[in-house]
Amino acid sequence: MSAKVFETKDVQDLLKAAANLNGGSGNARFQQIVHRLLGDLFKAIDDLDITPDEVWAGVNYLNKLGQDGEAALLAAGLGLEKYLDIRMDAADKAVGLEGGTPRTIEGPLYVAGAPLREGVSRIDVNPDADAGPLVIHGTVTDLDGKPLAGAVVECWHANSKGFYSHFDPTGAQDDFNLRGAVKTGADGKYEFRTLMPVGYGCPPQGSTQRLLDGLGRHGNRPAHVHFFVSSDNSRKLTTQFNIEG
Structure with a gap:
């Protein structure tokens, strides 16, 4: 199993930077939601030991989902x-x-x-x-x-x-x-x-x-x-x- 890194300062700083949580500009509600959802995803990767191949399979799936126009479905x-x-x-x-x-x-x-x-x-x-x-x-x-x-x-x-x-x-x-x-x-x-x-x-x-x-x-x-x-x-x-x- 891979090392647990979610609680480290590097990861927590990465989450804040990705959502621009303390950036002083942007939509505060949007930043709050992105920070939470991205954090939940990062933690799931840590907890379930999701592999890079599985992550990229998910990203490719989302691309295909958009091409099919089936997100609402x-x-x-x-x-x-x-x-x-x-x-x-x-x-x-x-x-x-x-x-x-x-x-x-x-x-x-x-x-x-x-x-x-x-x-x-x-x-x-x-x-x-x-x-x-x-x-x-x-x-x-x-x-x-x-x-x-x-x-x-x-x-x-x-x-x-x-x-x-x-x-x-x-x-x-x-x-x-x-x-x-x-x-x-x-x-x-x-x-x-x-x-x-x-x-x-x-x-x-x-x-x-x-x-x-x-x-x-x-x-x-x-x-x-x-x-x-x-x-x-x-x-x-x-x-x-x-x-x-």
């Missing part, structure tokens, strides 16, 4: 987004905010600007012979069950091939296929008329799946639909549901 796949949800749930509970629809991760494939309609929106812009119809409807209420008028419900999901519009490598979908937004009326009701999505996996040759393979994990997700719900007098809700089967 990896954040979801490794539980980073879920951890943020857990922290926000705990913060809510600490100040007595409980109840309502649970928050769930946004994922990396939301696109702003979907058409906004009143009450009902048909979002299957492109025909899909392999997908049957799906109607999603409900009521937006406050925690007391009172309908919220003027709330905006945004919805997005994949097609029968597991691809989202804007991110479809086949180019088969219009920009806002299977994406839409509805503003609720006085009754708080919304409805989306769409097509049934399917489950899908990470790109099989991509960097995220490569990492999951190394962990012995699959990269598959069940069919699901994403939502944002926002209102002038309420906090924004980010959630989704999985489709049984």
Whole structure:
């Protein structure tokens, strides 16, 4: 095993210099975060005796991750987004905010600007012979069950091939296929008329799946639909549901 060097003055001085911690310029919050994360990495190298070959394999992996454009996908796949949800749930509970629809991760494939309609929106812009119809409807209420008028419900999901519009490598979908937004009326009701999505996996040759393979994990997700719900007098809700089967 290599010698332990993390606690030495040389390493601690290196960390401060790398983050410009006492440099008198730069963004103090950014410096604080870089100093901590870099320190955690240095300590992990020390504690786990990570070899130079393993370090450079990690650096090369990050290069490939960027080339694949999968950093956000990896954040979801490794539980980073879920951890943020857990922290926000705990913060809510600490100040007595409980109840309502649970928050769930946004994922990396939301696109702003979907058409906004009143009450009902048909979002299957492109025909899909392999997908049957799906109607999603409900009521937006406050925690007391009172309908919220003027709330905006945004919805997005994949097609029968597991691809989202804007991110479809086949180019088969219009920009806002299977994406839409509805503003609720006085009754708080919304409805989306769409097509049934399917489950899908990470790109099989991509960097995220490569990492999951190394962990012995699959990269598959069940069919699901994403939502944002926002209102002038309420906090924004980010959630989704999985489709049984």
